[in-house]
Amino acid sequence: MNTLQRLATACMLCITTHATAQAANVTVVISGLGGSEEYSEKFNQYATTIADATRKIALTPTDVMLLRGDASKKEILIALFDAIATRTDIDKFSAFFIGHGSFDGRAYKFNIPGPDITGEELAELLNKIQSKQQLVVASTSASGALLDIIDTGNQSTGQRILITATKNGREKTAVLFPEFMVEALEGATADTDKNESISAAEIFEYANRAVESHYETEKLLAPEHARLKGEAAEGFEITRYGNLLSSQDQIPQELISTRETLANQLSILRSRKEDIDEDEYFDTLQDLMLKLADIQRQIDDSSK
Amino acid sequence: MLLDSTTGNIVLKLARLAAASVLLCIPLNTLAEEYDPNRDDQLLACDRVYDRGNIDQAIGCYTPLKSSDSLSIAAEATWALGDTNKANELFRLAVQAQPRNPHLRARWGRLFLSTHQPSQAAPLFQEALQLDPNLLHAKTGLAAALLSQPGAEARKLLAEISIEHPDDVETLLMLARLELETRNLDQADQLLDRALTSAESQSISPLDIYALKASADMLRDVEDSEWTKKALQISPAYGDVFFVASHYHLINYRYREAVEVLRKAVEVQETHWSAHSQLGINLLRLNDIAGAKKHLEIAYRGDPYDTATVNTLKLLDTLDEFKDLDTTAVFRLPGDSDDSTVPVVMRLHRDEAKYLSPYVEELTLKAVKTFSERYDFALAEPLIVELFPNHDDFAVRTVSTPGVGLLGVTFGYLLAMDSPSGRAPGEFHWGSTLWHELAHVFTIEKSDHRMPRWFTEGVSVYEEWTTGPLRGRHIPVDVLQAISENKLLPVKDLDSGFVRPTYPNQVTVSYMQAGLICEMISEFWGHNKLTEMLVEFDKRKDTTEAVRTVLGISTTELDRNLKQYIELNFGKVISEFDNWRELLSSMHTAVQSDQWATVVALANQANEIYPEYVGNGTTYLALHEAYESNGNVDRAVEVLETWFDYGGYQPDMLHQLAHRLRDQGRTDRATEVLESINWVSPNNIDLHERLGKDYLNRGDNQAAIREFQSLLGLNPHDKSDVYLNLAYAYKNLNDKKRAKRNVLQALELAPFFREAQDLLVELTGDSS
Known part of the structure; x- marks a missing residue:
């Protein structure tokens, strides 16, 4: 059995998993209190863009919920999360918090109309959700404080990824991170693996670099340092573009499955790179990539 | 540091050799004791024992003096035995007890000189001279401290001292060192001969003079100097006769020769810490990292206060x-x-x-x-x-x-x-x-x-x-x-x-x-x-x-x-220098107040005098700003090009120029400008990405490969694109193997990258 065959065997489970994965993909985007017209406008615009982007991969448009203005009040948030918590069909759940956060040395608070919601309260709401995977993006000042509050370990609710715009609660100035995160969702630039799908890892990487580069260019000390915590951010899809998006209904599922299988075989091969002779590694990679190129061509043909 | 019988001679020599050079470019400070006309007789007796090379006997001589009722004698003995911290404390107490005693302050200053701290020593000599403006020992100490600084002050002071005290041995030695540094060997010899006569008449040890005589011989390429032999006859462990000479090799870039001489210094005097330190530093200059480490560690064990040793050991860690x-x-x-x-x-x-x-x-x-x-x-x-x-x-x-x-x-x-x-x-x-x-x-x-x-x-x-x-x-x-x-x-x-x-x-x-x-x-x-x-x-x-x-x-x-x-x-700019500088100054004042017509007029006048000037405050950047402000983009680009052609290299302006040239469709010229940034500020992702693509487009595949490889070293956001471009460049060079490897590296990162997939199919001939 050559390396490619071994990879194919190792990936049987991946095919099965994917073949049954037709569950819901639910997203909640919350735009907090702006405090000024400028910020309110920006936060609403970011939140809208995120909601629009995530809607592209939702089974139904109603699986994406955008809360802004008075709709982001604490009691409404609690009611919404309680309602979502009753669902058992959720595969992936995402929550985006856009706005200002504060940290007084003890408690993180997300600024919303009426009483603010604390980090602990947010964690409680998120823990209620039953999904295989969760993504929490806290794109606010001081959001790093959540790194100690929102658990990314083994959840009863599934695997969780947490992205914060700052590294701790002490980074309190208004953050640039959401601006670049939104930019990442709008085009192909953030899609470094060029699969026409933008993952949580890719938006984080793009926005993080853009923030760093901004402060470097301006010759300023960076007041924000984003963090990503949790496993499998690479595989957590947030939005799509290109053929994959425009023709997703026309592409035979079998091709999509085969493409996923090959991608998974590649992941396994890459993880074994250090253990394989270099030439053998690239020979195997070549075989795999030629197969993938062929499938890709069939996908492209089917969408014409 | 406590003295015991096993470490005694080590610390003793540390103190006695404490006048070792601090830095390569600094002449040796002087051995203090011999040139102190007020030195206590008890200490002098011990000095003489040491000068004859009787180390153990010298320890036995200095040791009881540590407990002297006289704080200054105790300080001197403690210093001679190597405990410079304790000696410092004793000098402090002695000066507190006798604040009007200039000699004590001068001696305390000498202690700082001996521990490589001339900037701490100088104020003490100055205080001593305030108390007694004629105190020769303080004047010479101050001259020695000033020799470690750039400028002509030390030389001026030495000239003054030599007029007042033409036979002062220490002054003659310092002057001779200065002459040796500039290879005025005859003048150095004359000074050293005078020093020898004077030392003899005052019963001063001639060892330091011999060391400089040997240095002059070395500069004349005399292999076996008689002065080295004479010095070693008096004191067989007198490592300074080699150590002093090594300085003159070093300032003449003769590191290999310096190392050989320094090896001799530590051979005759294995506890010459400064020689070990310099040996280590210079072995490092010859790329002998292990040898350097060995001698620097020995030096550090003997003299942990030598900053050159400490700094270089730290550097070795960073290597x-x-x-x-x-x-x-x-x-x-x-x-x-x-x-x-x-x-x-x-x-x-x-x-x-x-x-x-x-x-x-x-x-x-x-x-x-x-x-x-x-x-x-x-x-x-x-x-x-x-x-x-x-x-x-x-x-x-x-x-x-x-x-x-x-x-x-x-x-x-x-x-x-x-x-x-x-x-x-x-x-x-x-x-x-x-x-x-x-x-x-x-x-x-x-x-x-x-x-x-x-x-x-x-x-x-x-x-x-x-x-x-x-x-x-x-x-x-x-x-x-x-x-x-x-x-x-x-x-x-x-x-x-x-x-x-x-x-x-x-x-x-x-x-x-x-x-x-x-x-x-x-x-x-x-x-x-x-x-x-x-x-x-x-x-x-x-x-x-x-x-x-x-x-x-x-x-x-x-x-x-x-x-x-x-x-x-440069005739024009030299003869009109004041006018030219005035024009530049007025031009910059006009820039501050946005008087662009004035800026242009003044800059043009300045350029008539010295058009090649592209250094700080150059006219060209001001002219560029003036034309940009007036919306005259073409003229703005023109002056930037002139600035670039004369050798201007400010990276942000070069980026701006390249951008403008590209806007004008002058891609080749833009590439030339961008290429020049590599030699100023290559740590820039956009620069290599742009240049790589430019070179690829115009078929300069080797240059493109250089740019893309450099770009990968800067960890760009999208590496797969860079690997693909490398693959194209190698393909253009008919290097199919490297082309394939790079396209696979692109696909390894971005498996769904269609352009890379197409190239892989093309390179493998697989059209299935």
């Missing part, structure tokens, strides 16, 4: 973060029909090795090829090129102390310099610095390290101007001012402008003067005369002899020629 990248330089000597090769090691910090190495390699290989031919010299050993991203590490590598303003230094076959990331973008043109240092390798090695300082610097500056990556003379305003004020030195004394500058910017002035002399020699007599002069220096000829033999004129005539050459090239 673990560096990668050695090997390559081979190809060259051909004039008249040879075949190429030869020499190994090159690029020692770069691991964080920047990948993006920087393509440029370091390109320039180094080009320099070896160029200079081998121009100077008819084949490198006989591997060339080592070190670039330090941390300027203080480079400074320690260079002079064993952080905070110096150097950019690069060459020790022979090893050169070290700041890496481009070691300074703010645009602060220096690293390509020119590397070119300058590489030229040194050839002048130093061809002359067997015998050329005078002015000549090696002059050739390097001249090569920077004529063959380096940044063409054109770059002469700072203050140098023009010095020229206009007739501050240039006669060529035969030009080395002193580097070694013992007497005014703040004299080193820079001397660099430029040396560069102009070499340029003039090349222009008036022909480039080969520079090579011939190196041959003369190798034959141990000095400047006067070499100039006469090769150029057939005296150095005085050469000086006259230089004056004419400067008149020819």
Whole structure:
């Protein structure tokens, strides 16, 4: 059995998993209190863009919920999360918090109309959700404080990824991170693996670099340092573009499955790179990539 | 530090040798005891025992004096036995007890001199002189402290002392050292002879005089100096006779020879910590890292206060973060029909090795090829090129102390310099610095390290101007001012402008003067005369002899020629210097208040006087701003191009120029401008991405590969795109194997990258 065959065997489970994965993909985007017209406008615009982007991969448009203005009040948030918590069909759940956060040395608070919601309260709401995977993006000042509050370990609710715009609660100035995160969702630039799908890892990487580069260019000390915590951010899809998006209904599922299988075989091969002779590694990679190129061509043909 | 019978002689010698040189470029401070006319008789008796080399007996002599009722005697004995901390405390108490005693303060100052702290010593000497303006011991101490600083103060003070006290041995010794540094051997000998007579009449130990006599012999290439033998006859463990001499090898770039002499110093006196330290530092300059470490550790164990030792040991730890990248330089000597090769090691910090190495390699290989031919010299050993991203590490590598303003230094076959990331973008043109240092390798090695300082610097500056990556003379305003004020030195004394500058910017002035002399020699007599002069220096000829033999004129005539050459090239700006500077100043005032018409008028007037000036405050950037403000983009681009052509290299302005040129559709010119940024500020992702694509588009695949490889070293956001471009470049070069490997690396990162998939299919011929 050559390396490619071994990879194919190792990936049987991946095919099965994917073949049954037709569950819901639910997203909640919350735009907090702006405090000024400028910020309110920006936060609403970011939140809208995120909601629009995530809607592209939702089974139904109603699986994406955008809360802004008075709709982001604490009691409404609690009611919404309680309602979502009753669902058992959720595969992936995402929550985006856009706005200002504060940290007084003890408690993180997300600024919303009426009483603010604390980090602990947010964690409680998120823990209620039953999904295989969760993504929490806290794109606010001081959001790093959540790194100690929102658990990314083994959840009863599934695997969780947490992205914060700052590294701790002490980074309190208004953050640039959401601006670049939104930019990442709008085009192909953030899609470094060029699969026409933008993952949580890719938006984080793009926005993080853009923030760093901004402060470097301006010759300023960076007041924000984003963090990503949790496993499998690479595989957590947030939005799509290109053929994959425009023709997703026309592409035979079998091709999509085969493409996923090959991608998974590649992941396994890459993880074994250090253990394989270099030439053998690239020979195997070549075989795999030629197969993938062929499938890709069939996908492209089917969408014409 | 406690004294016991096993460590006694070690600490004793530490104290007795405490006057060791602090830095390479600093002359030795003096051994204090012998020149203290008020030294207590009990201490003098012990000194004499030590001078005869009876170490154990000397310990036995000093030890009881530690408990003397006299705080000053106790301090001196404690110091002699090596416990400088305790001695410092005792001096402090002694000065508190007798605040009006100038001698005590002078002695305390000497303790600081002995522990490598001249800046702490100087105020104590000054306090002593306030109490007694005639105290010779304080005056000479102050002169010794001032010798560690740039400027002419020490020399001035020594001149004053020598008038008042013409027979003072210590003063004569310091003056002799200064003469030796500038190779005025006859004058040094005369001073030392006077010192010998004086020492004899005052029963002062002649050991220090012998050491300098031996140094003068060494500078005359006398193999076995009688003075060394005489010194060792008196005191067989007198390591200073070698250690002092090593200093003169070092300031003449003769590191290999210095190492040999320093080995002798530690051989006769294994507890000569300063010699161990210098031996370690100089072994490092010869790339013997293990040997360096060994001697530096010995030095540290014996004298943990020597900052040079401590700094260099710390540097050795950081060398673990560096990668050695090997390559081979190809060259051909004039008249040879075949190429030869020499190994090159690029020692770069691991964080920047990948993006920087393509440029370091390109320039180094080009320099070896160029200079081998121009100077008819084949490198006989591997060339080592070190670039330090941390300027203080480079400074320690260079002079064993952080905070110096150097950019690069060459020790022979090893050169070290700041890496481009070691300074703010645009602060220096690293390509020119590397070119300058590489030229040194050839002048130093061809002359067997015998050329005078002015000549090696002059050739390097001249090569920077004529063959380096940044063409054109770059002469700072203050140098023009010095020229206009007739501050240039006669060529035969030009080395002193580097070694013992007497005014703040004299080193820079001397660099430029040396560069102009070499340029003039090349222009008036022909480039080969520079090579011939190196041959003369190798034959141990000095400047006067070499100039006469090769150029057939005296150095005085050469000086006259230089004056004419400067008149020819800079006559206008020199004669109108004040007016030119006033125009620049008024122009900048007009810039501040947005008076753009005035800016243009003043800048144009200034450019009529000196159009080549692109240094600080250049007219061209002001003109650019003026035209931009008026919306005259074409003129703005034009003046930036002129600035670029004269050698302007501010990276942000170059980026702006390239951008504008691209807007005008002048892609090739834009590429030329962008390429120049690589030699100033290569740490820029956009630069390599743009340049790589430009080169790929115009079919310069090798240059494209260099750019994309460098880009990968900067960890760009989308590496798959870079690998794909590399694959295209290799494909264009018909290197299918590398093309395939790179396209696979692209796909490894971005498996769904259609363009890469297509190229892979094309390269493998798989169309299934």
